[in-house]
Amino acid sequence: MPIALQPSSTWTCLKDISRAQMHGYPERLQPKMMLRKAECLVTLGRLQEASQIISDLESNFTAKQTPAAPQFQTLQSTLCRLKMKAQEKENLTETFPAALTHAFEDMNLREENEQISSASPSVSLCTDPLKGRCLIATKDILPGELLVKEDAFVSVLNPGEMPPLHYGLESKRNTRVANGDLYCHRCLKHTLAMVPCDGCSYAKYCSQECMQQAWDLYHSIECSLGGLLLTLGVFCHISLRSTLLARFEDVGKVIRKLCGEISNKDLSLPESKNLVQTLSYDLGEESEKNGKTMEPPIPGCDINGKYINNYNAVLHLLPHTKNHSPEHKFLCALSVSALCKQLEAANLQTLPSQESSQPKAAVVPAMCQELHIWGVAMLRHMLQLQCNAQAITTIQQTGSEENIVTDSRQVRLATGLFPVVSLLNHSCSPNTSVSFLSTVATIRASQQIGKGQEILHCYGPHENRMGVAERQQKLRSQYFFDCNCLACQKEKPRAAAGPPWEAFCCNSCGELMQGGDVLSCGHASCTESASRDHLVSRLQDLQQQVGTARKLLRNGKLERAIQLLLGCQHDAERFLSAEHSVVGEIEDGLARAYATLGDWQKSATHLQKSLRVVEVRHGPSSVEMGHELFKLAQVFFNGFAIPEALNTIQKAEKVLLVHYGPWNDEIQELQKMKSCLLDLPPIPVGPPV
CATH class of the missing domain: 1.25.40.10 (Tetratricopeptide repeat domain)
Structure with missing residues (x-):
């Protein structure tokens, strides 16, 4: 039974009541729930609807004629109080404006960048012989200026660490709440009343609409794979979901070319020039004029030279196949193989009947004969993720509401792919700051950036959090490059002294x-x-x-x-x-x-x-x-x-x-x-x- 009656959560309470009615809430408890619904409507200022419910409840209580029951007396007392509250509000204006639902909307980009989607006109996409693709300031940028606001192409909620279950007479059921119980599995919105998937016990959503969108896009196939996906890990899950989302873009023929037309050498080096040309040309065929095709100036751009948050941009993120260890590549291939086997097994089961509510797109596409195409795409994505996955973070409060002081800490909520954010190169002393709202990443200038300067982002190792040797080691092992940013250059001569936050003093x-x-x-x-x-x-x-x-x-x-x-x-x-x-x-x-x-x-x-x-x-x-x-x-x-x-x-x-x-x-x-x-x-x- 929903209990939250604060204005910001009253809509959630009403939706929860509607779902309870839809799923057959017990008749004997209906009066209690309808009282709660009337109270929500009064809070929202919807007095006419509330009065109708109050009137129906009064008629219901009169018909039952069981005034001696304690529950009846309690309900009748609540009804009288609610009736008085509704009457008091009749002459007042509505206290909960509809605009409140948009109170947490973030600021939008004032202008659209003609070259890069989700980016400000203050930045430009360029290439460098040593750094590759990079973002450059086209004008002087002030601290706090919004540079990129990008919705993730794909995101997967991190399941959260849970203690193992110990079975036995003395064992107690684990009731600890994980992120999967607090955040929508599609939009990552913090949610009071979850809507669970009808087919599995894991996926939960903030609303019926989010659940339906997830089902139409990917969850109809993921639903039966939940246990395997949790076992294989978030990277494997993102790889599958990215490939599923690709069904809704015109890229099927590109993935087939990826399998059939590139040589074995190209397969082992997916960042090769041949592959870049193959993918770019195929995705730009719609823009061909007079049978002539122009090569995009920068990898990942469409035929018109625009870099867009789509599957083409995701395919052009570098997998660094040469740099991964043989053990890592074998593990990735094994994971993808297990996933394809499970998809094949799902295909052999009874397909949805014509009366089924599942859309046609929900059936495994083209079935078994195309699984090898999916496998190639998923393997490429798994190799990309070590260097291109972005941790989606949020601030969580710990401690009960009764405590005067509570802790707040940044936690990794989900993992996502952001093609535009991935264009930013690393610096141990970056000139930008990243924050997240649901699945949207926001990049702002953290200091003044001059025209022509590169827009830089920190991949994790920051000069204020660790020394130069540790930073260099972490960047080399995960991202396969030796950092030579200004912070590393300045710090190397004085590395032996150590930072002041680690220094000892004379007694x-x-x-x-x-x-x-x-x-x-x-x-x-x-x-x-x-x-x-x-x-x-x-x-x-x-x-x-x-x-x-x-x-x-x-x-x-x-x-x-x-x-x-x-x-x-x-x-x-x-x-x-x-x-x-x-x-x-x-x-x-x-x-x-x-x-x-x-x-x-x-x-x-x-x-x-x-x-x-x-x-x-x-x-x-x-x-x-x-x-x-x-x-x-x-x-x-x-x-x-x-x-x-x-x-x-x-x-x-x-x-x-x-x-x-x-x-x-x-x-x-x-x-x-x-x-x-x-x-x-x-x-x-x-x-x-």
């Missing part, structure tokens, strides 16, 4: 320690030295204590957590730099503990110290800095520190707007806090009476 004078296995104080007049191994051992012990304190915080043992963290703070001051990341963790933990106790002043003091660590590590304009400023603004707001709160809100807005735009949840909350503070009456200042 005597507080200066930073330098050196290799034996560290010496950097101050000229100080002779203090220490073994690196000894300091690393002390750091590990300290990290273990901080971890224990965080567990105490989660379990509500605040006083013990504070005492332990204060001890950790004292120890850290003796051998860690003030900007060390562990110092930031300690200060953040103390701020959280005091906020939970309602001591907002102490919480703000410790959070400001944590903020300094974040600023040194990530920079004053980083998205991490924006999130920390948001936390500090909340603490000042709750502590009624009005000038400090308004100042911090302004700083947080300035940073977060650059990375997310105005429709971000945190920016919306900051604006509400600012509005609330500005509406407060002025506090009188004068001598005490």
Whole structure:
């Protein structure tokens, strides 16, 4: 039975009621559900419909004549209250405008790029002999400017990690909620009331419409493969879904050419020029004029030279076949083979009858004789994904609603393919920031970009999160290139010193320690030295204590957590730099503990110290800095520190707007806090009476 009656979720409640009626909700419980429906309608201001339901319920109660039953008395009392509420609203205007359903719409691109779909006119697609395809600024770009807003060509929800089930008399049923229970499997929208697939126990959707769209596009074939797809993994699932979506574009003959007309050498090197020409020519046949075909200037573009988010662009993403290990290629081929076998088995089963609601496109296309074509396409996609898959992330809150303080963390919600976003090359110090809303990726300039400069994106290894050696190793192993960005060039000469968020300090004078296995104080007049191994051992012990304190915080043992963290703070001051990341963790933990106790002043003091660590590590304009400023603004707001709160809100807005735009949840909350503070009456200042 749906219980949410907030305006933003009332529509969900009504849809849930409709589905319950459609699936045969028990007759004896109908009055309770109809009362809830009437309450929803009153909340929405649809008073005429609500009055009709109330009238029908009154007639129903009179006919049954069972006034002694406790349930009847409760329902009748609720009915009377609801009737009064409806009458009170009769003379009021509608309080829930239809426009509210569009409240979370993101900003659109002001103009369409004539060369690249989903991109701003501020960028241009070019090629470089060393880098390949890249995006270049066509004009000076300001921080926060929207550059790309692209819906994923394909996306698959990550199933989430679940603990294994242990069978036995003492075992308990696992009731932990995973992402698959919270987000729509088609549009990735966070959903209160899921609509499950009629054919499997895994796929769930935000609405009947999303479920039908998923069924028509791909789920009619995926439905019976659910267990196998979960076993083979997300990459295999994306490969199948990409091929299924290709049925709705004119690419069948292209995939056949991929199988039949290229040589064995081309098959092993799918990024070869022959394949690029084959795919480009076939997809551009509709634009041929007078029997003449012009080769697209850039791979992935159509015959008119436009790069579009479609299957042609996906096929032109490089699979890097030469770089993958033989073991990886064998595993990919084995996975695709298993999937094709299962598709063949599904084909041999009874096909849908004419009365079936499944569309004709839902049947495995051309059946078994075309499975080898699908297999080639799926194998190519699997090889592409290691370098081209994009993690779709979201911010999740942890902790119950009763808690004053909750954690927020970025989680990987799904994996998708974004052909336009994939054009951006990597930098360990990028000039863009990426965010997601459902299946849409938004790329904004994070700093000023001059005309002619390349638009750069970070593939994961960032200069503010790891050292140059670790970044180089990760990029080489996953993306098969040696990074030579400006950040790597600058950092190599000073790599031995290490970043400040990992530095040790002198116990005597507080200066930073330098050196290799034996560290010496950097101050000229100080002779203090220490073994690196000894300091690393002390750091590990300290990290273990901080971890224990965080567990105490989660379990509500605040006083013990504070005492332990204060001890950790004292120890850290003796051998860690003030900007060390562990110092930031300690200060953040103390701020959280005091906020939970309602001591907002102490919480703000410790959070400001944590903020300094974040600023040194990530920079004053980083998205991490924006999130920390948001936390500090909340603490000042709750502590009624009005000038400090308004100042911090302004700083947080300035940073977060650059990375997310105005429709971000945190920016919306900051604006509400600012509005609330500005509406407060002025506090009188004068001598005490």
